[in-house]
Amino acid sequence: MNKIREVVHPKSVAAAWTARREKSDATRYLAGGIDVTLYTPPAVSTVIDLSALDLSSIREENAELVIGATATMTQVRESKAVLSLIGGFFSDVLANVASPLQRNLGTIGGTIASAHPWSDVIPALLVLDARLALYDGSERTIGLAEYLDDRSSNAVALITAVHIPRPESTVRAAYETFVRTTFDVSTLNCACLVDIVDEVCRSARLAVGGTPALARRVEEIETLLVGQRLTAGQIERVASAAADAVLVRDDARATSAYRRQLVRVGVSRCLERAASAGGKDGQ
Amino acid sequence: MNISLTVNGVPRTWPARAGESLLDLLRRNGLMSVKKGCGSGDCGACAVLLNGRAVNSCLVLAARADGADVVTLEGVSDRGAMHPVQEAFLDAGAVQCGYCTPGMVISAIDLLTHNPDPSESEIREAISGNLCRCTGYEKQVRAIQDAAARMRGDRDE
Numbered sequence: 001m002n003k004i005r006e007v008v009h010p011k012s013v014a015a016a017w018t019a020r021r022e023k024s025d026a027t028r029y030l031a032g033g034i035d036v037t038l039y040t041p042p043a044v045s046t047v048i049d050l051s052a053l054d055l056s057s058i059r060e061e062n063a064e065l066v067i068g069a070t071a072t073m074t075q076v077r078e079s080k081a082v083l084s085l086i087g088g089f090f091s092d093v094l095a096n097v098a099s100p101l102q103r104n105l106g107t108i109g110g111t112i113a114s115a116h117p118w119s120d121v122i123p124a125l126l127v128l129d130a131r132l133a134l135y136d137g138s139e140r141t142i143g144l145a146e147y148l149d150d151r152s153s154n155a156v157a158l159i160t161a162v163h164i165p166r167p168e169s170t171v172r173a174a175y176e177t178f179v180r181t182t183f184d185v186s187t188l189n190c191a192c193l194v195d196i197v198d199e200v201c202r203s204a205r206l207a208v209g210g211t212p213a214l215a216r217r218v219e220e221i222e223t224l225l226v227g228q229r230l231t232a233g234q235i236e237r238v239a240s241a242a243a244d245a246v247l248v249r250d251d252a253r254a255t256s257a258y259r260r261q262l263v264r265v266g267v268s269r270c271l272e273r274a275a276s277a278g279g280k281d282g283q
Numbered sequence: 284m285n286i287s288l289t290v291n292g293v294p295r296t297w298p299a300r301a302g303e304s305l306l307d308l309l310r311r312n313g314l315m316s317v318k319k320g321c322g323s324g325d326c327g328a329c330a331v332l333l334n335g336r337a338v339n340s341c342l343v344l345a346a347r348a349d350g351a352d353v354v355t356l357e358g359v360s361d362r363g364a365m366h367p368v369q370e371a372f373l374d375a376g377a378v379q380c381g382y383c384t385p386g387m388v389i390s391a392i393d394l395l396t397h398n399p400d401p402s403e404s405e406i407r408e409a410i411s412g413n414l415c416r417c418t419g420y421e422k423q424v425r426a427i428q429d430a431a432a433r434m435r436g437d438r439d440e
Contacts, residue, residue, distance in 0.1 A: 002302040006284060007346035033347045037304060038323065045301075047346060074336065099412025101390065102324055104336040105343065182411070183325060 002040035009049045013135045017158050019048050021136075024156050031070045031110040034102065055109070055160055058082065065164040069109025069133075073097055073121075076108055085128075085164065086193075087277065089173040093124040093191070096177055109159040115148060115214055118185035120177055122148070123215040125162065126207035127173060127193040133161040148214060170202075171195045174273035176266040180253065186210040187253045188262040192270040194225065201225045206242070206270075208263060212251045221245055221267075230275035239268035286349050290314070291358025305331070305343035309355060316356035316385040320414075327413035330386035331355050337393035339412070356385040359392060368392055371430035372423070379417035387413045391427045399435055403428070 007030065010016040020027050023046065028036050030047035055068040058079040065081055076082055077094040085091075097103060097111075097120050111121050112132065122144070130144045136157035144162075147154055177189040188210045195202040204225035209215025221242045228234050248259035286308065287296045299308055306329045309317045317340055320328035324339040331340045332354035359366040365373070368391045378384050387410055394401055394409035401409065406427045407420070415423065 002344075004344060004346065005301040007344075007349060009349075030344065030347055033344045034324065034342045037342050037344050040302075047344065049347065049349075051347075072336075095408075098324070099327065100393075100409055101327055101330055101337055101339045101412035102342065104333075104393075105338045 001042075002037065003042045003045060004036070004040065004047055006046040007049050008046060009052055011052055013053055013055075013158060013160060016048050016050060016053060017135050017137065017156070019046075020158070021156050029113070029158060031107040032072065032105040033110075034106050035110065035114045050158075053160075056107075060166075063166045065166060066133075067108050067162045067164070069112075069159045069161055070107045073103035073106050073108065073111075074100065077103065086167060086171055086173045089175070090124055090128065090164075093120055093175045096120055096175075099183055108162055112144070112147075112162070113159055115151060116185070117212050117214045118189070118210045119215065120175075120186055120189055120209075123189055123191040123207040123209040124173075124175055125164070126215060126217055127191045127205040128164045128167075129205065131163045132159050133163060134158065135160055145217060148216075167193070168195060170197050172274040172277040174270040174277065176269045176273075178262050178266065188248075188259050188266060189215070190263070190266040190270055192267070192274050194230065194271070194274050196230065196275070199229050201228050201230055206267065208242070208246050208266070211246060211248045211259060211263075212253065213247070213249070218242060218246055225271075230271055232272075235268055235271045235275065238271065239264045242267040284346065286345050288348050288350065289352045291354055299345035303345045304341050305333075305345050305348045305353070306340040308345040308348070309340060309353070314355045314357055318382055318385060320382070325414070326383070327386040327390065327410075328383055330389040330413065332389060332393060335393075335396070337390045354389075356388055359388070366392065367433040368395065368427065368430040371426040371433060375422045375426035375429060377418065377422035377426040383413055383415045383417075387415065387423055391423075391430060394427070395431050395434055399431060401427075401431060 027046045028044050030049045055070040057068045059066050073094050077091045083091050131141045133141050134157040173193040175191045177186045190208040193205045204222045206218045206222050207215050224238050243260045243264035246263045248256045250256050286299045318328035320326035322341045324342045329340045330337050368388050390410050390413050406424050
């Protein structure tokens with residue numbers, strides 16, 4: 001059980017970061033608070049409440065969708081701007097995250113900062129090419145993949161927003177997750193995004209998570225899709241190549257052999273669904 | 284630390300213990316409709332309305348509720364008259380052991396507040412975080428459909 005005895009209520013992003021930096025081992029940011037409540041180590045005595053920082057807006061800005069870090073999963077999922085993104089792709093992903101009771105609490109920034117390997121949100125944001133707005137003494141943006149690769153350097157940085165570039169109307173995306181029970185975390189998940197013009201894939205992104213390591217792009221497989229027609233045969237070849245390329249391991253949920261099979265099936269389903277989706281205008 | 288919050292319309296200032304959840308804070312102060320089931324956000328028996336949205340109170344640090352508006356099942360009735368969702372649960376016989384019922388009612392109130400005319404699938408999704416080990420959900424779903432009709436004024440209560 002956590003030993004939190006104090007809550008501070010900073011009035012600015014800078015003040016929140018300063019409070020976190022000054023006692024990094026003894027403090028945590030408090031947004032939705034699910035992970036803080038469940039997983040905070042006993043050494044943490046103080047939480048830094050982010051609720052007064054006005055970081056929950058969801059807006060269009062310079063051809064980007066900007067989601068404030070403390071927007072809840074429910075707010076993001078129900079946002080018109082998010083619903084209009086690639087036929088509601090990201091909203092559909094969020095519908096599979098935990099239960100409505102938890103989605104009313106959990107925030108987009110919190111789930112990224114927690115960076116759970118089974119996260120359903122992270123693979124989707126990776127294929128959406130999301131960038132994070134961070135504050136660590138000054139404001140900067142960083143690609144989500146870069147943030148995840150170097151979390152130790154960014155541990156004290158405060159995520160203030162998630163930036164998602166508005167894709168072309170020819171872009172389609174799909175998501176697949178494998179779970180043992182409805183609210184269990186993913187045994188494996190994957191997401192893909194393809195830009196298809198005249199039946200040819202112009203660009204592609206593919207991410208696989210719950211391997212059981214944290215989700216990553218699979219760029220060597222993405223290149224196999226570019227310039228190709230996504231026929232059933234091509235999808236099967238790419239899915240088989242992905243099963244060989246993605247590093248999977250055993251854990252309590254599944255063996256590596258089973259996960260390898262899930263990669264093949266998940267990538268295949270994602271690509272089939274994206275190829276048949278018809279772009280955001282057609283969904 | 285002291286937590287100041289509004290509970291069922293009444294301003295309260297309660298001392299919270301280190302690491303205490305909102306669930307435990309509420310129960311220590313007599314709000315026993317808020318059930319302690321799993322303690323990990325899986326069962327929904329501890330659901331309350333936090334600033335108007337249904338949440339697992341076991342996943343809310345008491346400190347996070349400082350300044351918040353909290354409604355428990357004790358607070359949904361109106362001057363002694365049951366809430367239409369409670370009435371509908373009673374009429375449909377949507378209760379067996381009753382342990383999940385407070386959380387189920389809170390989730391239903393959240394749903395009907397934001398979506399007065401939900402489909403059956405929307406109802407099932409809304410209560411998907413509330414586990415019932417007795418009834419199989421059919422009567423709860425029918426009760427919420429009935430409550431929605433009552434709250435829209437489509438049928439007599």
